[in-house]
Amino acid sequence: MSRGKGPAAGGGSMVAELLIIGVGGFLIVLAGALWVPVALARPPGYDNQNPIEVPVGLARGQIDWSLACTLIAAGELVLLTLLVIAGIGGWSAWRRRRTRVDHAASRMGRGREVDGITAGTVARNARRLRPSLHDERRVSDTDAGVVIGDAVTGGRPLLQSWEDMAVDIWGPRTGKTTARAIPAIVDAPGPVLVTSVKGDVVDATRDVRAEVGDVWVFDPQGMLDGAEPGWWWNPLTGVGTITAARRLASHFAAAERNEGDKGDAYFDTAGEELVACLLLAAAASRVPSLMMAYRWLMRPDDELPIQVLRRAGHDLSADSLAGVKALPERTRGSVYAVARKMMMSLAEPSVTRWVTPQPGERPRFDTEQFVTSRDTLYLLSAGGAGSPAALIAAFTDAVLLAGERASARMPGRRLDPPLLGVLDECANIVKIKNLPDLYSHFGSRGLSLIGIFQSPGQIEAVWGEEGLRKLWSAANIITYGGGVKDDQWLEGLSRLIGEHDVDVRSKTQDSRSLWSSSTQVQPQRRRILEVADLAALPRGRMVVLASGAPAVLARTRPWQQGPHADAIRASLRRWEPGAAPGITEPPASPQQ
Structure with a gap:
């Protein structure tokens, strides 16, 4: 619980106090500025007087002000000017990085309260979750888990471990692809399953992922280029009961x-x-x-x-x-x-050409082989009635079931390297009936999912109120990136983030004496982030709710700031239609 200061009545005396302090500080700085040249030049009359005595001696003519003193004072002035310029620049940069909600970060989760999702703790847990890392002296963040962002207070990286399941609530055009989906995909150490209703995530990441494994793009609606399928998948594989x-x-x-x-x-x-x-x-x-x-x-x-x-x-x-x-x-x-x-x-x-054998030699996608590889599978559909969204859901389910079977044969009964599923537009094209139930145990098998939704209402519309509660409870990591206008849900989120105490001061002036007054301090409880703050959450900020920790305000980490930025730009230039340098790149979050 944190305490802040609220508005106070009778602010005139405070202004007077600040004015006195300011004048006193100026005189002290001026005395020091006069003392330094004298102490260094040692002109006639100077005998190691202190900074207070030197200005007095100069005023009385007891100490001479020499040319050397003038040169040193000029150097002082230049140095002071440079420091002021640097200070203003630093302050301006700091102000640009801050947003209107950053003040709340110090009252939210920080320090040891959020150790469970910081790099050090997640890296230690990774050695337990991934036997292949047992003997590694240093475990990188990307081997340890999925980087979520950086805490606004302290700047510590926040990670989703390989046993965590995430639910992301990000409204339209809030930067979820730039700050969540793309970085997670390119950093993943094992196989990656991606669903999307657009081709942008494929254009940005396919060449980066091709460096570590095969890339499979399932595009039955021809959303990318309309090319004939070069492979196929049989949905009936494994249907024996x-x-x-x-x-x-x-x-x-x-x-x-x-x-x-x-x-x-x-x-x-x-x-x-x-x-x-x-x-x-x-x-x-x-x-x-x-x-x-x-x-x-x-x-x-x-x-x-x-x-x-x-x-x-x-x-x-x-x-x-x-x-x-x-x-x-x-x-x-x-x-x-x-x-x-x-x-x-x-x-x-x-x-149907994507899910049935056709004349000619085309490889058939093998889910069992995929889950033990470092390949990447992209599943694309526009969603809606008549779209192949059913095949997207079926394909996703088949891969996850294959991962579950493969994990049973591995040490600790976990996939290593783990499978990452980035399920963008989950409520539109991944309508797996028992997804909330799968969330409750897939994390323990090395199947880590990031389900991305535009609003809680989407979840409820597909899985019902009970499914929403199940999914919400089963997720170890919940991120909110803004853009939601559901005030009832935001009210609940505001309550989860918590409250803090504010000292509200009131001053009473004695009518019988101009100089006599009394001040009372009354603590009040206020929300750390109000509903209006959450509805208008600035781009570049997210609220992170992790199991066993208070809510954290975090900076997003868009791909433009990551180690794969150049490779992603190259992939965009190659694959995005009409791509040209400086034109196709999505904007980074403006406030970081």
Whole structure:
């Protein structure tokens, strides 16, 4: 708890006190300025007098002021001028670095209170989390974890360890790509999974990541250049049970469900189960292909999927599918209509080419191999109805499940090097139904995620109020980068940041005496950061909430200030359309 000074009544006496102090200070400095030349030049009459006696001796003519004294005094004046200029420059630079909320930093988490997320502690923990670092004398910040930013008070680097899961709440155009996504991607020591609705993060980082591993770009909507896919991924890999098929079907169902739409309890459930049964049948076929499930949806009378399921030993799923086909025609039509809507993104050939085998030699993406590599996988989709967002969610889920399996075979049952997932626009294109539950245990397996959202409302719209609470509670690191206008949520954040005591002074003047007065000091509790402060949080600042520590006000660390800045600029010049030096580079945060 911190204490500050509030406004005081009767400020006239304080002004007088300050004036007296100022005049006294000026006289002391002037005496010193006269004493130094005399003490160095030692003119006639000087006999080691002190700084107070020298001005008196000069005034009375007891000490001569020589030419040497004048030269030394001139040098003093030049030196003083340079110091003043340097001081003004330093003060101006300091003022430019400060923002209107920086005053709050000293009342928030600092020093030992935030040791758990500082470089030294995270580096020590990294040796425990990553057996490959046991014998390293020095563990770098990027090997130890993900750099979040620097504390405004003290400037200590703040890190997300490899067992931490992060939720980032950053409104539009607040610098999340520049200050969070890009630095985390280029610094990661292991495999990186990136989701995005734009190509900027790919343009900026792909060449940097290509230096350490292969780069895979999944771009079914042609958001980058519209080129033909050079590889493919089979979503049916690993779908050998109805449970796995239902998990895959849930991604198609969630992607086509509008925010806040609760749907129809019967038809939505029946449609999703129909999709699951057809996916299982497609996976059990001689040549597993996602498009087989789609084609069977277009042919409700086709009995082949039932036969395939029975041949593969999935009798209960075959019975379930047969039950749907035996429904009254109108009911069956409604169930199939719901299921078709879930999978309508597969009607676009440019999408299906990425998830089905095509003529010619194209490598197939192997999730099991990826999670033990240093490769980078970018998953792009614009989101919205009809987009391949379901495939983005399914692909993300498949990679994370592969990482979970691989971690079980490694020392400590953790991936080493860890897998980093930067899930930008998570609520739009990564609608994994059980994501809040995954957050609760993936950190212990070396799967570290940064889920980036524009607002808490996005989370609630997709995962519900309970999902929002789960995700919020499971995240070890929460960062808020500004741009949110939800005053109810900001009120809660303001309460989490805390309060401080302010001394409010009031002065009472005695009406009977001009010189008699009394001053009272009354402590008051005030918010460290008010809702208005958080709503207008300046670019270049973030609030960091870490488990077991008070909230910290931190400076962002945009990629322009990092060691990969030149390589990122080169990558942008190569890949961004119409790129030219000095034109395509995103702006760094103005206040650092």
